[in-house]
Amino acid sequence: MKTEILTILRENEGYVSGQQLCDKLNVSRTAVWKVIEQLKKEGYKIEAVRNKGYHLTESPDVMSQAEIESRLETEWAGNPVIYMDETDSTNIQAKKLGEAGGKHGTLVVSDRQTAGKGRRGRGWESPSGASIYMSILLRPEFLPDKAPMLTLVMALAVAEAVQEVTGEAAGIKWPNDIVLNKKKICGILTEMSAEIDYINHVVIGVGINVNTESFPEEIQKTATSLAIETGKKWKRPDLAAAVMRYFENYYNMFAEAQDLKPLQERYNRLLVNKDREIQVLEPGHEFGGTALGINETGELIVRKADGSIEEIYAGEVSVRGIYGYV
Amino acid sequence: MKTEILTILRENEGYVSGQQLCDKLNVSRTAVWKVIEQLKKEGYKIEAVRNKGYHLTESPDVMSQAEIESRLETEWAGNPVIYMDETDSTNIQAKKLGEAGGKHGTLVVSDRQTAGKGRRGRGWESPSGASIYMSILLRPEFLPDKAPMLTLVMALAVAEAVQEVTGEAAGIKWPNDIVLNKKKICGILTEMSAEIDYINHVVIGVGINVNTESFPEEIQKTATSLAIETGKKWKRPDLAAAVMRYFENYYNMFAEAQDLKPLQERYNRLLVNKDREIQVLEPGHEFGGTALGINETGELIVRKADGSIEEIYAGEVSVRGIYGYV
Numbered sequence: 001m002k003t004e005i006l007t008i009l010r011e012n013e014g015y016v017s018g019q020q021l022c023d024k025l026n027v028s029r030t031a032v033w034k035v036i037e038q039l040k041k042e043g044y045k046i047e048a049v050r051n052k053g054y055h056l057t058e059s060p061d062v063m064s065q066a067e068i069e070s071r072l073e074t075e076w077a078g079n080p081v082i083y084m085d086e087t088d089s090t091n092i093q094a095k096k097l098g099e100a101g102g103k104h105g106t107l108v109v110s111d112r113q114t115a116g117k118g119r120r121g122r123g124w125e126s127p128s129g130a131s132i133y134m135s136i137l138l139r140p141e142f143l144p145d146k147a148p149m150l151t152l153v154m155a156l157a158v159a160e161a162v163q164e165v166t167g168e169a170a171g172i173k174w175p176n177d178i179v180l181n182k183k184k185i186c187g188i189l190t191e192m193s194a195e196i197d198y199i200n201h202v203v204i205g206v207g208i209n210v211n212t213e214s215f216p217e218e219i220q221k222t223a224t225s226l227a228i229e230t231g232k233k234w235k236r237p238d239l240a241a242a243v244m245r246y247f248e249n250y251y252n253m254f255a256e257a258q259d260l261k262p263l264q265e266r267y268n269r270l271l272v273n274k275d276r277e278i279q280v281l282e283p284g285h286e287f288g289g290t291a292l293g294i295n296e297t298g299e300l301i302v303r304k305a306d307g308s309i310e311e312i313y314a315g316e317v318s319v320r321g322i323y324g325y326v
Numbered sequence: 327m328k329t330e331i332l333t334i335l336r337e338n339e340g341y342v343s344g345q346q347l348c349d350k351l352n353v354s355r356t357a358v359w360k361v362i363e364q365l366k367k368e369g370y371k372i373e374a375v376r377n378k379g380y381h382l383t384e385s386p387d388v389m390s391q392a393e394i395e396s397r398l399e400t401e402w403a404g405n406p407v408i409y410m411d412e413t414d415s416t417n418i419q420a421k422k423l424g425e426a427g428g429k430h431g432t433l434v435v436s437d438r439q440t441a442g443k444g445r446r447g448r449g450w451e452s453p454s455g456a457s458i459y460m461s462i463l464l465r466p467e468f469l470p471d472k473a474p475m476l477t478l479v480m481a482l483a484v485a486e487a488v489q490e491v492t493g494e495a496a497g498i499k500w501p502n503d504i505v506l507n508k509k510k511i512c513g514i515l516t517e518m519s520a521e522i523d524y525i526n527h528v529v530i531g532v533g534i535n536v537n538t539e540s541f542p543e544e545i546q547k548t549a550t551s552l553a554i555e556t557g558k559k560w561k562r563p564d565l566a567a568a569v570m571r572y573f574e575n576y577y578n579m580f581a582e583a584q585d586l587k588p589l590q591e592r593y594n595r596l597l598v599n600k601d602r603e604i605q606v607l608e609p610g611h612e613f614g615g616t617a618l619g620i621n622e623t624g625e626l627i628v629r630k631a632d633g634s635i636e637e638i639y640a641g642e643v644s645v646r647g648i649y650g651y652v
Contacts (some may be wrong), residue, residue, distance in 0.1 A: 092425075095425075099421075120521065151522055175522075191521055192470075195446065195517055314522055
């Protein structure tokens with residue numbers, strides 16, 4: 001019921017009477033009052049004025065299930081939300097749900113991860129209270145070889161959501177890092193369970209540094225948070241809901257086209273490597289060139305010094321800007 | 327110790343003295359005697375002759391850990407063997423071990439599956455006492471897009487092992503069904519957990535109908551067993567060990583080449599579709615042609631009526647012989 005009351009309070013600019021809430025939710029005045037008191041304890045500022053009713057004036061930065069659900073404006077992305085104060089890793093939990101038959105769009109969110117995962121099993125710093133750790137479970141109907149492109153779909157969704165919420169010019173470092181002022185603010189980890197010609201499920205994990213105040217020394221040069229870059233705190237549930245809104249829309253476009261064509265222009269507009277010099281590091285083969293953007297399947301188009309074009313696949317190479325991380 | 331005693335008895339054509347066993351295993355005569363008695367109870371026929379020692383004359387058809395391990399001649403394939411009398415599905419168990427850090431080559435074997443899986447989540451009949459249900463856990467170092475070829479590597483290994491053990495002309499129906507007299511005797515289910523450019527693990531499940539006496543009516547026309555086709559019973563551990571021996575060898579060749587080139591000729595020799603008329607059923611597109619064999623990446627090369635060549639990928643189509651299942 002918390003989700004519903006928060007949703008109704010949010011939808012109304014002015015006051016909502018206790019009676020209205022009772023009628024809509026078909027519960028007693030006492031039940032409504034109890035939830036309002038609970039919400040206040042959790043940090044919500046709710047004005048209660050006699051003969052007018054309740055008015056939500058401020059929400060806390062808590063990643064609770066009710067808070068996230070009441071902010072979601074999606075059909076399937078984030079339906080349901082599974083929230084845990086602490087877990088090993090949201091990707092691990094989402095994969096378990098995937099094995100157990102969990103539904104397309106299920107979103108696992110946690111305030112803290114004890115075994116956060118980066119790529120290739122590397123760790124991902126996951127303290128509580130400051131970051132978004134969430135993983136969405138997907139059951140695509142396309143073939144497994146299309147799945148790697150989903151990570152670019154999510155990168156685009158996160159970059160757009162960060163821009164919308166903060167007004168900052170977040171960009172994408174190909175293929176799927178989100179950067180602000182040349183430092184990384186978000187990592188994406190896409191994992192797939194598949195048969196040869198059939199996807200069991202895909203899990204896309206998103207870790208966004210929102211209000212983190214400092215980073216371990218070894219990553220300070222490459223990692224940052226929205227708070228560090230903007231000098232102010234941001235509401236995580238807001239941003240998480242915006243990511244889901246963009247992702248649902250872009251996923252639908254991608255799934256219909258079965259390639260990145262409908263998203264290619266948008267992605268390339270946000271691509272920080274675009275028209276920049278990069279180094280392509282292939283095993284046993286290294287070359288420089290200018291990144292021109294992605295093609296329809298998400299490969300990076302690179303023009304080499306001699307004018308020839310190479311399209312490079314994320315699996316085979318890593319790309320480094322000539323100057324620093326980007 | 328059971329495994330070791332069985333292994334030693336098998337390695338010796340004649341008699342092995344109790345003292346030899348004690349020395350090799352560094353245990354007491356009583357301990358050896360106890361294991362011998364246990365083995366007899368399990369159905370092993372072991373002659374014990376005074377002043378000569380023990381001689382193994384016959385092994386039962388039991389899929390026990392000791393029996394399988396004592397027959398294995400591999401380095402890593404089947405090391406270790408995890409045996410369970412009954413489980414939901416060996417693929418499910420192997421995937422769990424994969425998530426938990428299990429070792430490359432781990433082989434999960436069960437005498438009975440309560441939730442045996444075919445492709446795309448379909449069921450797989452798994453009664454006890456007659457079939458091989460086993461799944462090998464792999465941690466390949468190549469890129470995820472190479473993994474689908476592994477299913478052809480296993481198909482080849484099973485077909486060769488069946489030929490070696492039974493002397494029957496088992497063949498392969500592209501891409502990975504093993505057939506005998508135009509009916510299916512083995513199904514292979516390959517599942518992968520991967521990041522974009524990194525394989526977490528691959529599980530290849532193998533279900534072989536060995537001594538099955540009859541099949542449910544709905545699959546009688548397409549399924550058979552070694553016992554039905556040959557009129558006699560076969561020892562499952564023998565066959566399982568032979569599959570592992572072929573698989574380890576072929577996997578090593580594949581992993582080095584990173585394609586099927588070194589196995590292509592062998593595979594095509596066993597391909598029952600070769601030089602036969604087939605129907606290719608693509609969504610919204612159907613055509614006939616002659617199957618010529620697989621190419622280096624496992625695609626089926628088809629010559630159409632007009633002489634043109636198409637190479638078809640297993641993910642996109644199904645292939646049907648003009649006459650019946652094959």
